Structure formats: C-alpha cells, structure tokens
Amino acid sequence: MILYTMMPYELVFPDEADSGMKQQQIVNYQGIPLLVELTDQQNVQVIRILSSDPQHFMDERVCPGAKISFGNLEGMSAI
Amino acid sequence: MDNELQKNESENQEGGEPQKEDKPSSALIEKIQQLGQTNVPQLSTDSKIHCLTIIGQIEGHLALPPQNKTTKYEHLIPQLVAIEQNPKIEGVLIILNTVGGDVEAGLAISEMLATLSKPTVSIVLGGGHSIGVPIAVSCNYSFIAETATMTIHPIRLTGLVIGVPATFEYLDKMQERVVNFVTKHSNISEETFKDLMFAKGNLTRDIGTNVIGIEAVKTGLIDEVGGLGQAMKKLNELMELHKEENKGLIQ
Structure with a gap:
C-alpha cells in the first residue's frame, strides 16, 4: 500500500498503540447505515451517518450522539 | 391502505x-x-441530489489506526453503485476536505465518479490534498472555496531513501497514474502539473506546491472558485441538461 498524503507518516501511524477505542460497528437502522459504538449492554451510540442521502442527516433519531436500543436495530453486522 | x-x-x-x-x-x-406505537418508520422523501463527503484519510488496503478519521473505500463504492442504479437520484455532490491517503483507493473512487452516468459536482472545502486532487477533478465540474488549498507533491515512500531501482520505477508508475488521471480530467497540462509537483521552496518538509483557491483555477486544475450555492446551481443545470439528453435518446 502506498499512501499519498500530506500528513506525516508519524501522525498516521503513531508509535504507541492506543487501545482506548471502543468497539465500533456498522448497523442499519431503518434503512440508514450508521457507524455506532457500543455504550452498554442495551444501547449503542451513533458515531457517524454513512448514508449519502442528505435527508438522513436531518433525522434527529440518528444524529451523532443519539442512543439507539439494541431492540430497535434490525441487523447488527460487524465491520 | x-x-x-x-x-x-x-x-x-x-x-x-x-x-x-x-x-x-x-x-x-x-x-x-x-x-399504537411511537416509533413510526418514516417514508423518507427521497432526495434528488445525494452528497458524499470525503474527509480525513482515504483508507484503502490497510485499516489505519483508529485515531485517523477516514473515508473508507468499501463504504463509498457501494454507495456510488446504488446512486448509479437508483433512478430517483439525479445528481451527486462531492464535498472534499481530505489530507490524501491510499493511492489505489483514491484512484478507484475517482474512476467510479468519472464514469458515473449522472451529473457530478465537487467542492473542495478546507483542503483537497494529494490523492484528493484526482477525486476533485474526476467530477463533471469542480469548485474550490476561496480559502481552500490543494497540495500537489510527488508520491514517495514515507521519506525513506529508495535503494532499489525497481522500487523507484514502481513509484514512478504509480505517480504516472495520478498525473495521467488529473491531466485527462481537468484543464491542467501535464507540464504545469509536474512543475507544481516538483517545485522547490514552497513546502517546508517536501517538494511540491500548495495551491490556494483562485490559483487552482488559474492553473486549470479546478473549474471555478465557489461554494455551496454555486455548486448546487451548477449541479441543477447539469441535471437539466442530462434529462434533456436522455429525452432525446428515447425519442
């Protein structure tokens, strides 16, 4: 793989492995693809909306930071 | 019912x-x-124009460490396929604020955009550096914000000295792919683009050039300086043209 970027290599690949990141998954919530983070046993929190439809970004149920219960998610799919 | x-x-x-x-x-x-329930699934009013944001690093064959904000190839490609197939979607707006990334993933996205049959317009906001350049020029029409910048520099292996001639040739070919794509899809000449790419004294840690807003237009890389309003207007114009062309084909 060749990176063509103006970011210095050290910034892209830092030395110390930071494992503080929570588990992220891609889910489909009412037809909207979302990148979510597991917050606790019942809920996930929206990190990013992956849809290309700008209307989906206006939906307050899936705005970044919103919590969605596992029960409402149709299919959980791992990355 | x-x-x-x-x-x-x-x-x-x-x-x-x-x-x-x-x-x-x-x-x-x-x-x-x-x-009998509170959570009504909305019938989303389908938007005629879809929007793709290219942010952070463009991620390709290798997953980058989690602190990198990335645009993933495997997210974008299926979306582009869906956009091409969905008759309700008439145009695509690409918003770029990227520092670059994987050459092959970047070129893949660029090729997908260039061959999309629907009108595409790109806006470079903030920055559209390195591999962001081919993505920006791949669209039917490109805009750059007045304050936005694009860094054009050679492709290299993380600043290390290249020891084997074969490696150099491989990199040179890689670079040629980017240069060819950019010159084919924009008004910049190969000579001007390479001049910018190998210019000395412009960047602190590298050779290359940082073109800002109007300079990108003057060199022929980008079509026009402008923001969201202009880009939407252009996209709507292109969509009208596209519709008329299709009508002509049917008759």
Missing part, C-alpha cells in the same frame, strides 16, 4: 415539524392512538 396511512402520517409529521415544539406530547399521543 396501510401504505396510505403511513404516507399520510409521514406527511403530517413533516408538515407539522415546525409546530412540534409547541405541543410535542399531543403529537406523541396522537401517534399512539393512531398506530
């Missing part, structure tokens, strides 16, 4: 949104009474 009910419901919801703050509880009760 059910569909009609849902349609009405979603229309009501949209129409009633500004008033929602006034009486949220009554709207909720109404919903419960009508449908």
